[in-house]
Amino acid sequence: MSEWGGGYVTDITYSVGWYRQQSPAMMALASIIGGASATIPAGDDPVLLLELGCGFGYGAMALAASNPTWNITAVDFNPAHIATAREWAAEAGLTNVTFVEADFARWEDSPVLRDLPEMDFVTMHGIWSWIPPAAQTGIVRLLGQKVRPGGLVHLSYNTLPGWQERIGVARVIREAGQRVAGRSDVQARAGLRVVKDLIAAQAHFATSGSSVTNLVNTLEDANVHYLAHEFMNAHWAPCFVTDVAAALSEAKLEWIAAGNLPDNFPELMLTEPQREIFNRYSDPLMQELIKDMCLPRSLRHDVFVRGARRINLSERAAALMDVHLTLVKRPDDLPDAVNMPAGRAELNKEFYQPIVTALSTRPGRVGDLLRLPNLVGRRDNPAELISILIAADMVEPTSRPMTAPGVEAMRFNTVSARRLMGKESPNRPVAAACRPTGIPLVTPLLALALVDFVRAGITDVDGLMRAMNTSADQEADARTSVEACLHRFLPALKNAGVY
Numbered sequence: 001m002s003e004w005g006g007g008y009v010t011d012i013t014y015s016v017g018w019y020r021q022q023s024p025a026m027m028a029l030a031s032i033i034g035g036a037s038a039t040i041p042a043g044d045d046p047v048l049l050l051e052l053g054c055g056f057g058y059g060a061m062a063l064a065a066s067n068p069t070w071n072i073t074a075v076d077f078n079p080a081h082i083a084t085a086r087e088w089a090a091e092a093g094l095t096n097v098t099f100v101e102a103d104f105a106r107w108e109d110s111p112v113l114r115d116l117p118e119m120d121f122v123t124m125h126g127i128w129s130w131i132p133p134a135a136q137t138g139i140v141r142l143l144g145q146k147v148r149p150g151g152l153v154h155l156s157y158n159t160l161p162g163w164q165e166r167i168g169v170a171r172v173i174r175e176a177g178q179r180v181a182g183r184s185d186v187q188a189r190a191g192l193r194v195v196k197d198l199i200a201a202q203a204h205f206a207t208s209g210s211s212v213t214n215l216v217n218t219l220e221d222a223n224v225h226y227l228a229h230e231f232m233n234a235h236w237a238p239c240f241v242t243d244v245a246a247a248l249s250e251a252k253l254e255w256i257a258a259g260n261l262p263d264n265f266p267e268l269m270l271t272e273p274q275r276e277i278f279n280r281y282s283d284p285l286m287q288e289l290i291k292d293m294c295l296p297r298s299l300r301h302d303v304f305v306r307g308a309r310r311i312n313l314s315e316r317a318a319a320l321m322d323v324h325l326t327l328v329k330r331p332d333d334l335p336d337a338v339n340m341p342a343g344r345a346e347l348n349k350e351f352y353q354p355i356v357t358a359l360s361t362r363p364g365r366v367g368d369l370l371r372l373p374n375l376v377g378r379r380d381n382p383a384e385l386i387s388i389l390i391a392a393d394m395v396e397p398t399s400r401p402m403t404a405p406g407v408e409a410m411r412f413n414t415v416s417a418r419r420l421m422g423k424e425s426p427n428r429p430v431a432a433a434c435r436p437t438g439i440p441l442v443t444p445l446l447a448l449a450l451v452d453f454v455r456a457g458i459t460d461v462d463g464l465m466r467a468m469n470t471s472a473d474q475e476a477d478a479r480t481s482v483e484a485c486l487h488r489f490l491p492a493l494k495n496a497g498v499y
C-alpha cells in the first residue's frame with residue numbers, strides 16, 4: 001500500500017465500466033420524478049459536468065464523445081489512471097474532456113480544480129464508501145464550492161443494512177489478504193480462499209442466509225482489478241442513506257431521488273404491508289431507510305440537488321410528457337417482465353409492445369406515445385412508463401434526440417474497441433458512444449468491434465470472421481457470438497444512431 005493512497009488501493013489499476021446513472025439526462029430525469037425541477041440536457045446544450053474518481057475516464061470519455069458541446073472534467077488521484085485517460089482521449093480526438101490528477105482530500109492543491117467554474121452536474125460512482133473520511137470531507141468541500149445553485153449530484157455507495165450479513169466476508173478478505181505478500185489482487189484472492197474455507201467449515205456467518213454464498217459465488221469469477229478495488233481498501237465502510245444525506249447537507253445538497261428510476265416507486269418495490277409502514281412517513285429519507293430495510297439493496301445510486309425547486313404533480317407530468325425516448329434494442333427484445341427487488345414486474349404487452357413498435361421507426365415523445373390509439377393500460381403515468389422501459393434496457397431518454405450519428409462518437413468507439421479487444425472478453429458489456437441519445441449504450445465489446453467492418457460493407461458472418469482474424473480453435477464460439485452481434489446488437493446500435 002502506497003503512502004499517497006491514504007489506505008486506498010494504488011498498486012493495481014481499476015477496470016473500465018459505464019453506468020447510465022452517471023449521465024446528466026438520467027440525473028435530471030430522476031430529479032423530475034422526485035418532484036424537483038430540472039432540465040434534461042440535449043446533446044447540443046452547453047453542459048458542465050464533473051466526475052470524481054473517474055478511473056481510466058472511460059465513462060467521462062463516452063459521455064464527451066456522445067455530447068461534443070459538453071465540457072467534462074474528470075478527477076482521479078492515481079496517475080496511472082490519468083495517464084491512460086489522457087492518452088485514450090487524445091487518440092480519440094476528444095477535446096471536451098479534461099483529466100485532472102488530484103486527491104479529494106487536498107483538491108485545493110490543484111490549480112485546475114481551484115479555478116473550476118460552478119458545475120451543472122457532478123457524478124461519482126464507486127467512490128464514497130471506499131475512501132477515507134478525509135477524502136469524503138474533501139469531496140463535500142468541493143461540492144459546497146463547485147456545484148451551481150440548482151445543480152445535480154449523483155453518487156453511489158455500498159449500503160446498510162444491505163451489506164450487514166456480508167460485512168464479515170469483506171473484512172476477512174482484507175484482513176486475511178493483508179497477511180499474504182503480494183499485490184492487492186493476489187491478496188484479495190488469498191482472502192477469498194479463507195472465506196470459502198470458513199463457509200465449508202460451516203462457520204456461523206455463512207449459515208444465516210443465501211446472501212453470503214451468493215456473494216462468494218459471484219466473486220469466484222470476478223475481475224482481479226474489481227476484487228482489489230472492492231475489498232482491499234483500508235477505509236471501506238457501507239453507509240446508511242440518512243448518514244450520506246447528512247454529510248452532503250453540509251454542501252447544501254438535498255436528497256431528491258433514487259438514481260435507479262424504478263426505485264422511486266414504492267408500488268413497484270414494496271409489498272402492501274411494507275407500503276403501509278412506508279406511508280406512515282412523509283420525510284423522504286425515513287422512507288428511503290424503510291425501503292433499505294425491506295429490500296436486498298447493497299448499492300444505492302442517489303441524486304442530490306443544490307436548492308430544490310419543488311414542482312407539483314401536474315408540472316411533473318407535463319415535464320415527463322416532453323421527454324423523448326429512443327429505442328436501443330430491437331422491438332422483439334421487449335421482455336415479459338422486469339426483475340425488481342420486490343419480485344418480477346410483469347410487463348403488460350398490450351401496453352408496452354405498441355409503444356416499442358412505434359419507437360422502432362423513430363424516437364418518440366412520451367406524451368405522443370401515450371396517445372397511441374391501440375394502447376391497453378394507463379395513459380396518465382408517464383413516470384412509470386419511462387422508468388419501466390429504462391429498467392428493461394429498451395430505451396434511453398433525451399429532451400431532443402439528435403438526428404445523425406456523430407463523428408466524435410464513432411471515432412471514440414473505434415479507438416475503444418481497438419484498445420479493449422484482446423484485453424477483455426469479447427462478450428463483456430462496454431459503452432457505445434451515441435450522439436442521438438447523448439447517453440452511451442451498453443453493448444458487447446464484440447459488437448462495438450464489428451461496427452467499423454459493417455460500415456466498410458462487410459455484412460456476412462464469414463466475412464466478419466475473416467476480418468476479425470478468428471483462429472481455427474476459436475471458430476465455433478466466435479461464429480455464435482458474431483451471429484448474435486450481427487442479428488441482434490448491431491441492428492439495435494444502427495437504429496439508435498450509434499453509426
Ligand SMILES: C[S@@+](CC[C@H](N)C(=O)[O-])C[C@H]1O[C@@H](n2cnc3c(N)ncnc32)[C@H](O)[C@@H]1O
Pocket residue numbers: 006008014015016017052053054055056075076077078081102103104105124125126127130131135229
Ligand atoms: C472503484 S474505482 C471507481 C472508478 C470509476 N468511477 C468506475 O466506477 O469505474 C474508485 C476510483 O477512485 C479513485 N480514488 C480513490 N481515492 C481517491 C482520492 N482520495 N482522490 C481521488 N481519487 C481517488 C481511485 O483511484 C479509483 O480510480
